Amino acid sequence: xxxxxxxxxxxxxxxxxxxxxxxxxxxxxxxxxxxxxxxxxxxxxxxxxxxxxxxxxxxxxxxxxxxxxxxxxxxxxxxxxxxxxxxxxxxxxxxxxxxxxxxxxxxxxxxxxxxxxxxxxxxxxxxxxxxxxxxxxxxxxxxxxxxxxxxxxxxxxxxxxxxxxxxxxxxxx
Numbered sequence: 001x002x003x004x005x006x007x008x009x010x011x012x013x014x015x016x017x018x019x020x021x022x023x024x025x026x027x028x029x030x031x032x033x034x035x036x037x038x039x040x041x042x043x044x045x046x047x048x049x050x051x052x053x054x055x056x057x058x059x060x061x062x063x064x065x066x067x068x069x070x071x072x073x074x075x076x077x078x079x080x081x082x083x084x085x086x087x088x089x090x091x092x093x094x095x096x097x098x099x100x101x102x103x104x105x106x107x108x109x110x111x112x113x114x115x116x117x118x119x120x121x122x123x124x125x126x127x128x129x130x131x132x133x134x135x136x137x138x139x140x141x142x143x144x145x146x147x148x149x150x151x152x153x154x155x156x157x158x159x160x161x162x163x164x165x166x167x168x169x170x171x172x173x
Contacts, residue, residue, distance in 0.1 A: 099155035
């Protein structure tokens with residue numbers, strides 16, 4: 001079994017060097033993955049009505065979905081971002097080094113600032129701007145506090161951990 005990677009409406013996915021796509025990942029249409037991006041089991045990146053851009057070393061964990069709204073939004077994820085299990089990124093921008101917790105939902109045209117955290121299960125409403133290096137939580141998500149220096153690096157450190165993990169999964173059994 002191999003990941004599904006296919007074009008849509010004349011647009012083909014573009015994969016950087018060292019990209020890991022789990023066997024059950026789906027990547028369709030106008031999707032660009034930077035070097036060493038890893039997309040895990042059951043995740044869907046669907047660039048059919050807009051584009052998906054994911055920066056180097058970012059990870060999209062199991063059962064996550066990245067999509068957008070026609071003529072309204074696109075999905076952009078920076079470098080060294082960790083997107084936890086079961087996350088919906090719908091036409092949102094997630095800046096470099098951020099961490100999006102499991103089960104979070106990011107709606108059209110919201111912006112998650114650099115090195116910010118979105119707590120597990122949170123709903124970030126359309127057009128919400130999360131400041132860099134802050135923790136947001138709840139439904140709708142609200143700023144809880146600023147992150148300290150160690151916490152602000154967690155998204156990047158987790159991205160490096162997932163890069164190592166992806167390399168292990170990519171090796172033949």
